[in-house]
Amino acid sequence: MKAERQADPVRVTERFDFGWRFLLGDAEGAGQEHFDDSAWRTLDLPHDWSVEGEFSADHPAGGDGAYLPAGIGWYRKRFILPEHSNGRHVEVRFDGVYMNSEVWINGHYLGKRPNGYIGFHYDLTPYLHSDGRSNTLAVRADNSEQPGSRWYTGSGIYRHVWLIRTGAARLDNWGVHVTTPDVSASLGTAKVTVNVVNELGTGRYASLRTDIVDADGTVAASKTAGAFLPDLGTYAMSVDLQVNDPKLWSEVSPYLYTLRTSLYIDDRLADEMETPFGFRAIAFDADRGFMVNGARVKLNGVCLHHDGGCVGAAVPERVWERRLQLLKEMGCNAIRMSHNPPSPELLDLCDRMGFFVMDEAFDEWTHSKAKSGSAAYGYYKYFDEWWERDLTDMLRRDRNHPSIIMWSVGNEIPEQSQPAGPGLLKRLMDVCRREDPTRPVTLACDNIGSDINAATDEFLELLDVVGYNYVNRWRGRTETFYAEDRVRYPQMKMIGSEHSSVRSTRADYRLSGPLTADTRSDEAAAWRNPTYYTGMIRAERLWKFTRMHDYVAGDFMWTGIDYLGEARWPNKSSSAGVIDLCGFPKDGYYFYKSQWTAEPMIHPFPHWNWEGREGQIIPVLCYTNCDTVELFVNGKSFGVKSCEFPLQGMTKRYGHYDKPFVHATTSDLHLAWDVPYEPGVLRFVGTRDGKEVCVAERETTGTPVRLELETDRGTLAADGTDAAHVTVRLTDARGRLVPAADCSVSFSVQGAGTLIGVDNGDPASRESFKSNTRKTYGGLCLAIVQAGLHPGTVVIRAEAEGLEAAEATVRVQ
Ligand code: GAL
Numbered sequence: 088m089k090a091e092r093q094a095d096p097v098r099v100t101e102r103f104d105f106g107w108r109f110l111l112g113d114a115e116g117a118g119q120e121h122f123d124d125s126a127w128r129t130l131d132l133p134h135d136w137s138v139e140g141e142f143s144a145d146h147p148a149g150g151d152g153a154y155l156p157a158g159i160g161w162y163r164k165r166f167i168l169p170e171h172s173n174g175r176h177v178e179v180r181f182d183g184v185y186m187n188s189e190v191w192i193n194g195h196y197l198g199k200r201p202n203g204y205i206g207f208h209y210d211l212t213p214y215l216h217s218d219g220r221s222n223t224l225a226v227r228a229d230n231s232e233q234p235g236s237r238w239y240t241g242s243g244i245y246r247h248v249w250l251i252r253t254g255a256a257r258l259d260n261w262g263v264h265v266t267t268p269d270v271s272a273s274l275g276t277a278k279v280t281v282n283v284v285n286e287l288g289t290g291r292y293a294s295l296r297t298d299i300v301d302a303d304g305t306v307a308a309s310k311t312a313g314a315f316l317p318d319l320g321t322y323a324m325s326v327d328l329q330v331n332d333p334k335l336w337s338e339v340s341p342y343l344y345t346l347r348t349s350l351y352i353d354d355r356l357a358d359e360m361e362t363p364f365g366f367r368a369i370a371f372d373a374d375r376g377f378m379v380n381g382a383r384v385k386l387n388g389v390c391l392h393h394d395g396g397c398v399g400a401a402v403p404e405r406v407w408e409r410r411l412q413l414l415k416e417m418g419c420n421a422i423r424m425s426h427n428p429p430s431p432e433l434l435d436l437c438d439r440m441g442f443f444v445m446d447e448a449f450d451e452w453t454h455s456k457a458k459s460g461s462a463a464y465g466y467y468k469y470f471d472e473w474w475e476r477d478l479t480d481m482l483r484r485d486r487n488h489p490s491i492i493m494w495s496v497g498n499e500i501p502e503q504s505q506p507a508g509p510g511l512l513k514r515l516m517d518v519c520r521r522e523d524p525t526r527p528v529t530l531a532c533d534n535i536g537s538d539i540n541a542a543t544d545e546f547l548e549l550l551d552v553v554g555y556n557y558v559n560r561w562r563g564r565t566e567t568f569y570a571e572d573r574v575r576y577p578q579m580k581m582i583g584s585e586h587s588s589v590r591s592t593r594a595d596y597r598l599s600g601p602l603t604a605d606t607r608s609d610e611a612a613a614w615r616n617p618t619y620y621t622g623m624i625r626a627e628r629l630w631k632f633t634r635m636h637d638y639v640a641g642d643f644m645w646t647g648i649d650y651l652g653e654a655r656w657p658n659k660s661s662s663a664g665v666i667d668l669c670g671f672p673k674d675g676y677y678f679y680k681s682q683w684t685a686e687p688m689i690h691p692f693p694h695w696n697w698e699g700r701e702g703q704i705i706p707v708l709c710y711t712n713c714d715t716v717e718l719f720v721n722g723k724s725f726g727v728k729s730c731e732f733p734l735q736g737m738t739k740r741y742g743h744y745d746k747p748f749v750h751a752t753t754s755d756l757h758l759a760w761d762v763p764y765e766p767g768v769l770r771f772v773g774t775r776d777g778k779e780v781c782v783a784e785r786e787t788t789g790t791p792v793r794l795e796l797e798t799d800r801g802t803l804a805a806d807g808t809d810a811a812h813v814t815v816r817l818t819d820a821r822g823r824l825v826p827a828a829d830c831s832v833s834f835s836v837q838g839a840g841t842l843i844g845v846d847n848g849d850p851a852s853r854e855s856f857k858s859n860t861r862k863t864y865g866g867l868c869l870a871i872v873q874a875g876l877h878p879g880t881v882v883i884r885a886e887a888e889g890l891e892a893a894e895a896t897v898r899v900q
Contacts, residue, residue, distance in 0.1 A: 097358050098257070103164070103179065103248040104132040105807065105876075110161040111136055117161045118191035118225045124163045131807060132248055135185075135241035136160050137230075138399025138844075142853040144656050147233035151462060152240070153651040153659045154853070155399075157230040160243050165221045166250075172217045176253045176286065178260070179224060180208045182246035182431055185400065187229040193222055201469040202477045203230070203240060204393070204427035206484050208251075208260050232464035237456060238392055238661075239652030241400020246430050255286040256293070256350065257358040259321055261483040263348050265364045266525045270380065275333030275366035277308075280325045281348055285316040291352050292316075295324050298347040301334070307344065335380050336365025336489045338420040341441035343489070363438060365489030371527055371552050371580040376640035377492070379443075385634065386443060386641020387683045388421030389414060389665075390585055392650035393429055396660075396668035397844030397856035399651070403873060404432040405810040409799060410670055411440050414647055417665070417676055418683025423531075423584060423643040426450035426498040428481045437490035445529065445584070445643065446485050447495035448478050452511060454501040475518060482522035493526050494519050495584070499533040499556055503547075504540035512549050527551030531584035533560070536568055547579070552640070554584030559629055569632070569639050583633060583642030587626040590616055590662045593673045593848050594826065594865025596693040598705070619693055620706040620759065623678045627756035630682055631732065644679070649850065658850040667848030669869040670812065674710070681710040682756065687781040688712055689771045694826035695785040697764045707762045713773030713781055715749045718760050721767040728758040747777040789819035791828050791866075793891035796883065802898045803840065803874040803881075810843070810873045811897045815885050817866040824866045830887045833860040834870050839879030839899040844871045874899045 108127035116122055140146075140156035148157045168177070181188065186203030189196070193216065197209040216222055230242040251260075262282035269276040279297050293316050299308040308328040316322050334342040343363045350358040370378045377386055395402030395410075407430075414422070421443040424433075428446060437444050450456070451467040452474070478496070485491055496515040502508035512530065519528045533556035534542045547553050558568040569581055596619050626644065633642045649664035660668055665675035677690030691709040709716055711730075718725040731751035738745050753759065762769070766787035773781035795816040803809040815832050817825050836842040836859075844856045847864035854861060861868045872881055878900045886892040 097254060097356055098360065099252040101250045101252075103250040106164060107132060107134075107244075108163045109134065109136070111158065112161075113159045113227075114161055117163065118189070118194065118196065118227065120194040120223045122163070122225070127161075127163070132162075132244050133246050133401035134243050135245040135399035135401040137239070137242040138397070138401070139857050141855060142659050149234050150654045150656060150659070151234050151237050151652050153654065154656065155239065155651075155659075157233050157235070157242050159227065159229050159231050162226040162228070162244055164224045166224070167219060167221050168215060168217045170219070172215075172252060174255065175212075175217075176255055176257060177211045177215055178208050178251045178253075179211055180206065180249040180251060180260070181244065182206045182248070184226065184228050184244050184246075185230055185240050185242050186235075189227045189229075191225040201473060202466065205477050205480050206431065207480065234457075234462050235464040237450065237462045237465070237653060238650060239394050239400070241394060245400040254357050255288075256291065256316075256352045257284050258282070258348060258350055258360050259284050261480075263346065263360055263362045263487070264483075265346050265362060265487050266523075267364070267366045267368070268525060270333065270335065270366045270368040272335070273332055275330045275335075277328045277330070277346065277364070277366070278325070279328065279346060279348070280323055283316065283322045283324055283350060285318070285320060285322065287352070288319070290315060290317040293322075293324070294351045295326070296349040296351065297326050297328060298349075299328055299330055300345045300347055302343060307333075330366065333366040336367040337379050338384065338441040338443060341365065341439060341489075343438060362487050363435070364487050365438065367489050369492045369526070371582075371640055373578050373580050374638055376637050377582075383637065384420070386421040386582065386643070387419050387679070388423060388443070388445075388641055388643035389419050389647025390423040390425040390643045390645045391647050392425060393427065394651045396649070396651070396670070397846040397869070398871060399856070402430065403808050403810045403843075404436070405808075406812075406871065407433050407436055409812055410648055410666070411436055411442065413666055413670060413672065414442075415440060416684075417672075417680045419647060419679065421445070421641060421643065422647070423447065423495070425585070425646075428485065431484070434485060434488045434490060438488050442490055443492045444488070444490045445493050445495050446481070446491050447498060447531075448481055449474070449497045449500070452497060452500050452502050453507075456499075456501070474515070478515060478518050479522060482519060486523045491526065493552060494523070494528050495554065496528060496530050498531045498585075500530060501540075503530070503532050503542040504534050505543075508543060509545045509549055512546060516549065527580075529554045529582065529584065531556045533557055533585075535572065547576075552580040552582050554582055556585040557588075558583065559586070559625060569636065573638060580640065581638060582640040583629075585645050586629055586642055588645040588663045589622050589626055589675060591619070591622050591673055591675055592662050592850060593667050593671055593867075595619065619674060620708055623675050623757065624755060626675070626678065631756065634682070635733065649848070654850060657853070659853055660850045662850045668850075669846045669848040669867070671814075671848050671867055671869070674708075677710040678757065681712045685712065687773055687775060689716055689773045689781050689783040691769060691771050691783050691785050695766070695769055695787045696825070696827050698766075700764045702763050702765075704761045705764050707760045707769060708757050709771055709783070710757050711773055711781075713775055714746060715774045716758055717772045718762075719770040719772070720762055721765065725760045725762060728752040728760070730756055730758060732756060786823060788823040788825050789821065791817045791825045791830065791890060792820050793818055794832060794885050794887055794893040795822070796885055796893040796895040798883075798895050798897055800897065802900060805839070805874055805876055805878045805899045807874065807876045810871055811840075811881075813870040813872060813883050813895055815863065815868045815870070815893070817863050817890075826866050829863045829866065830890065831860055831862045832868055832885050832887045835859065835884045836870075836872055836881060838881045839877055840872045840874045840881035840897065842870055843873045845869065872897065
């Protein structure tokens with residue numbers, strides 16, 4: 088085809104994050120074009136005003152909203168279109184505004200979106216000045232009805248905004264849909280459907296060229312389709328492409344192709360889009376669980392909420408990338424986006440890094456989940472009017488991501504137990520199938536077989552895959568729910584959609600439970616607030632079952648990372664994560680690592696600084712994937728221990744074991760020793776097949792003498808979004824982390840970047856995330872530094888009274 092390219096790119100997608108004016112509060116008439124906003128604050132997006140506030144028990148969002156303020160805010164941005172914009176089609180896209188956003192362009196009201204997690208577009212074309220005069224975009228976000236959510240939402244334009252300029256004939260927003268219905272090692276078929284918009288005013292001949300480009304930039308397949316677009320309107324065009332010997336996408340090798348879609352009108356290039364996608368075949372099987380490209384894979388999953396700790400809901404992509412790297416290193420291969428569509432960047436990262444994703448739409452349908460005042464103004468208020476639009480938009484936005492393996496239409500929806508439930512579920516599932524016939528639909532059910540309000544059979548039978556939340560919640564049935572249900576419903580496909588919810592904090596090494604004279608009889612308190620040596624036992628038991636039974640496709644533990652909200656004073660965040668708000672792993676992280684990774688590891692805990700408790704028994708534990716671990720305390724053996732799971736039997740002949748036989752010393756998935764405290768060194772020696780493969784130590788440290796800084800990256804991109812994580816360690820004279828002598832650290836950040844948040848991972852710490860001081864917790868705290876738009880150097884300095892200060896440098900280029 089003869090392609091005559093225009094001088095300007097046919098499609099310009101501009102990050103529209105910079106130079107907004109912001110007002111915290113309401114302002115009469117601020118949607119109008121010439122409203123005076125000169126006294127408003129200037130800032131760049133993404134922006135979350137809630138996280139900038141102080142923690143207070145008086146804020147109406149309460150503990151569910153992390154004791155942070157909510158309210159109403161306004162944003163305004165002035166911009167001048169480039170000269171050649173006359174006749175161009177101009178749209179704005181918001182990736183997420185929390186919530187009840189209303190948008191005006193030059194005083195014209197464009198519309199409202201109650202749902203704060205949904206991406207949306209507005210056509211600005213008819214109202215724009217393209218003659219060099221400035222235009223004004225105004226946004227009002229209203230998050231004032233509180234309590235409005237069971238977890239922290241953030242407030243404002245907390246995701247990116249884009250300005251998109253195209254022609255009057257163009258590819259529609261979210262208009263490219265690619266599926267890979269037939270995939271084998273020798274052939275991959277991509278089915279592509281493209282919505283083409285004709286606003287040229289006359290009928291035109293369109294041709295659509297589709298190229299599949301591999302990761303090296305080589306075109307692996309091409310096809311062109313033609314159609315006459317008779318009139319104003321949107322037209323669907325379809326092509327099938329085939330790639331020989333495709334490189335398959337999986338969690339271990341997440342190979343991405345790019346689909347390049349080029350629209351030609353009368354032989355002229357009119358629009359072009361690039362869509363990353365992957366060739367992969369996914370299936371759920373009632374006997375074998377989950378399969379990717381024909382191979383069975385257990386879903387080692389975690390649930391995640393959308394906040395990023397001290398940055399609130401406005402999470403730079405790099406913050407997610409670091410978090411996902413940590414999860415990868417833990418052996419996690421799957422993420423449940425609980426309980427709302429995530430940011431587009433997070434899904435892109437999952438595509439690139441190889442995570443399977445359960446993309447979830449709702450936490451409420453028609454019924455409020457408000458309990459004793461929480462979330463009284465939840466999504467149920469909007470569901471009837473908005474669910475179909477919101478669900479459709481989520482599916483259209485997300486359906487090209489190879490990482491997504493299933494849609495979840497809800498979490499713990501009360502309708503699972505009600506007569507109206509099946510009818511409603513069917514309507515939601517029909518929309519999923521209409522927009523994407525290739526993925527199964529699930530729902531995270533918490534009342535399967537429960538004593539009260541059990542989920543109805545009719546409801547469960549509709550689901551493609553049944554999500555089990557907390558199979559171990561009801562009485563003593565624990566995980567045998569799965570086994571019993573498998574007998575009752577042999578065809579049912581089962582996934583653990585949410586489990587565990589073990590509260591723990593990184594530096595909490597209390598030696599006894601929370602039982603006091605007042606709470607002695609309160610079993611719930613012990614359940615909610617376990618000690619370091621009992622906490623993971625429920626999770627261990629459940630994982631044993633999940634691992635041994637292929638028909639349970641996997642499990643999404645609650646939660647991979649701590650999240651803001653769903654807390655009770657004095658805490659402001661949930662501590663259910665195995666990684667804290669800073670991204671520092673807790674001990675539970677290493678439990679999963681011991682089960683989900685193969686490289687020999689031992690994670691011992693607690694620390695070994697117990698001054699004043701000499702001679703007292705301290706439970707010493709480790710998580711390991713070694714066959715055996717021997718503990719030496721100051722050189723003296725405390726014995727060899729072994730989990731022996733999966734159980735090891737005789738092979739080849741009676742009395743023969745493939746591996747040197749060691750009696751299992753526990754039926755748990757951790758090893759434990761009772762050690763009378765004496766200062767010194769705990770040395771853990773791990774073996775496999777009788778050979779030493781791994782050694783770990785815990786030592787009694789000296790007192791703190793200095794701060795040490797560690798940055799996760801030496802160089803950042805000068806793009807106004809890239810970020811470095813600076814970890815502060817409190818160390819003794821020999822450079823060892825001192826676990827129990829916390830102190831306050833003050834930061835100064837100079838040069839080509841800014842400090843955007845500080846934290847220490849302690850849920851009960853209510854120092855502001857936006858201040859430049861932070862107390863360490865368990866010897867650690869964190870500062871996040873964001874690059875500006877100009878190259879240079881950022882110098883980060885950390886000081887604490889009586890200690891040697893530390894400095895780190897990051898380049899921005
Ligand atoms: C679940 C719920 C989650 C979270 C969790 C806390 O029942 O789905 O959103 O509230 O409990 O343990």
